[in-house]
Amino acid sequence: MSYYFSIIGNNDAPLYELEIGTYHQSGDGTPHLPKEIHQLEQFIVNSSLDILQDIQFKNNAIFTKNLDNFYGYQIFSYLTQGNAKFIILTDLKSHDESLRQFLIEINELYVKTLLNPFYTVNNPITSSGFDTRVRLLARKYL
Amino acid sequence: MNSLVDQDLGGSAINGSPSRLIVRFVQPLEDQVAGQRADSTKGVADLSISTSSSTSAVGFASSAPVFGLPELYDQSNNNIQLERFVDLVSSRIEDTQFFQNTIRHPTDSFKDEDSTDIEILQDSIYVTMLSKSLASNTVVPFEYINHPIVNVIATTSDEDLQIVQEKYFACKKSIATLPSWLDEPHTSMTLFLILVDSDKPEELQKGLHMQEQLKLNLGKKAVIAPVSFNKAKKADQAKFTLYRSQLGLEQQPGDDSVEIPKKVYDAFNIQLQDIIYKSMIPFMQREIKLWNEHTNDGDSYSPVKGYYSTGASEVIIRRLADWYFMLRDYKNSYTTYEMLKKDFLSDRAYSYLSSLQEFMVLSLMLGASSKVNPLENSASQRGKGITKKIVTDLALALVPSFPPEAYYAESQKLFKKLIDSKLVDDLCSGILMERLAYIYYCYDKPVFENSDPPKRQSYYEESNPFKLHRYKMAEFGLSKSRKSILWMLLACRKLDPTVKPTQVALMVWRIEKDLENFGFSSDRKDHYELVWPYREDSLLHELKQALEAVA
Numbered sequence: 001m002s003y004y005f006s007i008i009g010n011n012d013a014p015l016y017e018l019e020i021g022t023y024h025q026s027g028d029g030t031p032h033l034p035k036e037i038h039q040l041e042q043f044i045v046n047s048s049l050d051i052l053q054d055i056q057f058k059n060n061a062i063f064t065k066n067l068d069n070f071y072g073y074q075i076f077s078y079l080t081q082g083n084a085k086f087i088i089l090t091d092l093k094s095h096d097e098s099l100r101q102f103l104i105e106i107n108e109l110y111v112k113t114l115l116n117p118f119y120t121v122n123n124p125i126t127s128s129g130f131d132t133r134v135r136l137l138a139r140k141y142l
Numbered sequence: 143m144n145s146l147v148d149q150d151l152g153g154s155a156i157n158g159s160p161s162r163l164i165v166r167f168v169q170p171l172e173d174q175v176a177g178q179r180a181d182s183t184k185g186v187a188d189l190s191i192s193t194s195s196s197t198s199a200v201g202f203a204s205s206a207p208v209f210g211l212p213e214l215y216d217q218s219n220n221n222i223q224l225e226r227f228v229d230l231v232s233s234r235i236e237d238t239q240f241f242q243n244t245i246r247h248p249t250d251s252f253k254d255e256d257s258t259d260i261e262i263l264q265d266s267i268y269v270t271m272l273s274k275s276l277a278s279n280t281v282v283p284f285e286y287i288n289h290p291i292v293n294v295i296a297t298t299s300d301e302d303l304q305i306v307q308e309k310y311f312a313c314k315k316s317i318a319t320l321p322s323w324l325d326e327p328h329t330s331m332t333l334f335l336i337l338v339d340s341d342k343p344e345e346l347q348k349g350l351h352m353q354e355q356l357k358l359n360l361g362k363k364a365v366i367a368p369v370s371f372n373k374a375k376k377a378d379q380a381k382f383t384l385y386r387s388q389l390g391l392e393q394q395p396g397d398d399s400v401e402i403p404k405k406v407y408d409a410f411n412i413q414l415q416d417i418i419y420k421s422m423i424p425f426m427q428r429e430i431k432l433w434n435e436h437t438n439d440g441d442s443y444s445p446v447k448g449y450y451s452t453g454a455s456e457v458i459i460r461r462l463a464d465w466y467f468m469l470r471d472y473k474n475s476y477t478t479y480e481m482l483k484k485d486f487l488s489d490r491a492y493s494y495l496s497s498l499q500e501f502m503v504l505s506l507m508l509g510a511s512s513k514v515n516p517l518e519n520s521a522s523q524r525g526k527g528i529t530k531k532i533v534t535d536l537a538l539a540l541v542p543s544f545p546p547e548a549y550y551a552e553s554q555k556l557f558k559k560l561i562d563s564k565l566v567d568d569l570c571s572g573i574l575m576e577r578l579a580y581i582y583y584c585y586d587k588p589v590f591e592n593s594d595p596p597k598r599q600s601y602y603e604e605s606n607p608f609k610l611h612r613y614k615m616a617e618f619g620l621s622k623s624r625k626s627i628l629w630m631l632l633a634c635r636k637l638d639p640t641v642k643p644t645q646v647a648l649m650v651w652r653i654e655k656d657l658e659n660f661g662f663s664s665d666r667k668d669h670y671e672l673v674w675p676y677r678e679d680s681l682l683h684e685l686k687q688a689l690e691a692v693a
Contacts (some may be wrong), residue, residue, distance in 0.1 A: 010610060012660060013671035039681040040631065042674050047628040053619035082610075120608060124670045 002031040003090045003142055004041045005134075007110065009122040010083040012049055014042070016125040016134075020093065024138045037073065037089075044068075045087050048075045052085060063103060065096045078103035080110065082121070102141035107135055154679065166441035171290055172316050174281055174326070221567050224271055228569065231267055232644035235260050241644075245651045246693070268577050271570060283323035283449040284494040285501065289330075292422050296335040299349035305335070306352070310360060323449045331425045333417065334364035341370055364518075367413045369406060426465050433462040450494070456485050458496070467505060467585065476505040550585050554578065568636050575633035576649065582629060585622035627656050632680050639688035647689055653682065 001022040007015045019031040019038075033041065048068040055064070056079055068075040070089075076099050078086040086103050113119055113130055202234050235241050238259050281288045296314065297306050310332070334356050338349040346368070353364040450457045463478035479502045486495040557578040561571050639646040657663075657675055666672040675682055 009671065011671075013662070014674050015671060039679065039684065042677070042680060043628045043631055043682075046675070047624040049621075050622045050624045056619065097596070121610065122671075 001027055001090075001092050002033045003088055003092070003138070004033065004037075004045070005086070005088050005138075006042075006045055007106075007117065007118075007125065008045070008085040008087060011122050012046075014045075014124075015084070015122065015124070016130070017042075018131075018134060020135070020138050020140070020142065022142055024142075027131070029135075029139065041089055042135050044070050044073070044089060048087065049085070050078070052077050052079070052087075065099070075101070078107065080107055082114075084110065086110075098141045102137055105137050105141075106134065109137075124138065171324075172320065174279065175320055220274060221569060224274065225569060227270055228267055228642065228645065231263050232642065235644055237261050238263075241648075245647050256611055260433070260648065264645075268456075271573055281324065282497070284460070284491075284497045286461045287468070289324070289461075291330055291465075292330045292417070292418070293330055294335050295332065296337065297352075298525060299338045299345045299352060301352075303352055303355050304355070307359060310334075310362075321450070331421070332362050333421060334362060335413070335417075336364055336366045338366055338368045339370070340368035353453055355493065357624070365413070365417060365421070367409065369409050415588065423469065426469060430462055430465055430469075433458050449623075450491070456489075456491075458481055462493070470540075472505040472508045475501060481503065550581060551579055559579065568638070569642075572633050572636035572642075572645075575629050575636055579626045579629035579633060582622040582626035585620075585625075596632065623656055624660070627653050634685050635681060638684055640692055643689060643692045646685060650682070650685055650689065 002019065003021070003077065004017070006017045009015045019033060019041075021027050021029050021031045023029050030133050035133055037044075050069050052064070055067075064077045064078045064079075067077045067087075073089055073091050074093070076088045076090070076096075078100075080086070086106055088099060088103070090099075109130060112120065113125055118127070119127075169225060240257055240260055243258075279288055293313070295310060297309075329448055334353075336349045336352055339345045347365075349366045353366060356362055356364045459478060463482070464582045466472075466475035466478060479498055482498055483495070483502075486492075554588075557574060560566075561574050561578070564571075566574070579664060630653050634646045634649050634653075637645050637649075654664075662672055662675050664673060664676040
């Protein structure tokens with residue numbers, strides 16, 4: 001029951017990454033991704049961009065559940081207005097609604113980051129405040 | 143029945159007959175069967191077919207050999223051969239300039255060198271694996287595809303008639319030593335091929351005489367083939383190279399080839415087509431008619447021996463169906479196969495049943511199905527107003543840059559199914575994964591290269607460096623090369639850099655090239671986002687380290 005969450009800029013490069021476990025079902029938030037997935041997670045997310053790009057102008061939805069799957073791992077995506085993507089890779093099933101809520105709140109955080117005059121778009125997000133808030137949201141929803 | 147031959151859609155052959163001709167040289171039947179006999183000692187007992195019962199309570203000594211079919215059943219046998227082939231290709235790839243300069247010691251000066259050679263070498267691995275898994279020359283009791291139909295005894299017109307006849311009897315004798323499930327003498331046709339030197343007119347007379355004598359003495363048909371040896375000897379003639387069948391992986395590519403003059407090749411080709419269309423197919427059709435009308439009740443299946451004896455009606459029906467199949471009458475072959483299914487099931491003749499089902503599927507795929515092919519459906523949506531057949535057969539073949547998505551989607555699904563089924567070992571699934579990566583790589587490449595509208599002159603005096611760049615909309619969402627990268631990595635992991643370093647090195651080189659196209663680079667250590675794939679805990683990094691350790 002683990003998540004790999006990443007924010008992909010509109011140049012398709014990652015801005016922020018987080019590996020986190022679930023806090024529900026007596027989890028303590030430590031990720032338990034097996035080594036094979038951990039080694040590949042960035043490639044799996046990267047490859048799901050192919051599918052996201054294919055469908056993103058075909059419908060109006062910004063949240064896509066089951067965008068792609070890889071040996072039991074589902075990929076969820078959220079597309080921002082600036083064509084940045086929030087992508088979650090997880091082995092947890094039937095959890096769509098809370099994932100959607102999580103991503104909507106992440107979007108709020110991301111927009112606030114963009115408003116920061118010291119942040120340039122598509123630069124990695126290194127703010128520790130951002131990280132803490134994302135972890136708090138993960139605790140709440142994931 | 144007579145229209146059967148016309149159903150072929152292959153390219154036209156030399157004398158206007160509608161079929162393409164593929165000639166393959168295989169070992170003589172006796173040698174093949176003997177080879178199968180020898181191989182059986184390696185122990186594939188559970189699936190082997192014995193010629194006598196060695197386990198019976200009475201305990202009579204099993205002097206008769208056991209027939210294993212290692213080529214069909216023993217996968218480790220195939221794996222070893224494939225392994226050898228891959229190693230051979232690897233060593234060839236290592237020898238190429240390209241590999242030395244670009245992959246092993248990358249320097250800038252060789253960056254644009256041609257990689258066609260290694261690509262062809264690399265592709266040969268998949269082709270070999272595919273042909274090996276689809277086809278086999280093994281003669282087996284449960285199907286008649288590899289069984290001989292016509293025995294051709296070739297002789298020259300100046301040969302003594304007595305010797306020819308002796309040869310024929312010797313041939314018959316050697317056939318009699320074949321295992322009892324092979325009843326070729328009764329069902330195959332014997333044909334004499336008399337080669338006549340067309341430069342000497344008297345030879346033709348001799349040949350005609352011999353033809354007559356053979357008909358009188360043995361009751362066998364003979365065909366005269368005039369060949370001009372003199373003209374063919376000239377040095378400036380175009381040469382034609384014949385290769386031994388590549389189905390046996392143990393032969394090295396390029397080995398065992400024979401060069402003959404083009405003229406002689408053409409003469410033989412025409413002769414061969416004549417034999418096929420004037421003798422073999424009428425013979426098959428006659429036999430089919432005969433079997434169709436009356437099949438006698440022979441012995442039934444013997445589970446101890448593992449095969450039906452030759453007189454059994456099941457065997458004859460099976461042969462009938464196979465011959466329908468060979469004559470491309472897939473509808474009849476399918477219904478005939480279906481007739482047998484119940485019998486084999488109740489007899490628990492599972493080796494027969496599995497082969498039967500395989501051919502039922504093939505018949506369905508090739509033409510017995512009345513259902514519309516799902517692939518054709520999706521293709522017809524693209525070209526409205528034109529008949530489906532034309533679109534699928536002609537238009538799509540002519541426009542390789544615009545392939546229907548359905549083909550890709552379908553092939554991906556099937557490849558994934560095959561890989562997940564774990565039917566094959568690591569090497570094979572590695573090759574399959576590489577192929578899947580290739581399918582993704584070819585996926586619906588954009589047709590238009592420069593369809594973006596020309597850039598307008600900006601009315602700002604200086605450009606804003608923080609402005610976001612535009613996507614190339616003509617290609618947006620069309621390529622699947624990122625999927626291809628993922629599957630190449632998986633293939634590398636399956637192939638293991640310590641076991642197949644050359645293959646892995648080649649793929650890692652391709653992955654890095656593709657990643658560069660997306661703007662990722664291992665040199666940009668100052669940019670966290672651009673070294674994403676090269677991080678130290680990533681598979682790519684691990685592979686590169688392993689490769690360095692091997693080198």
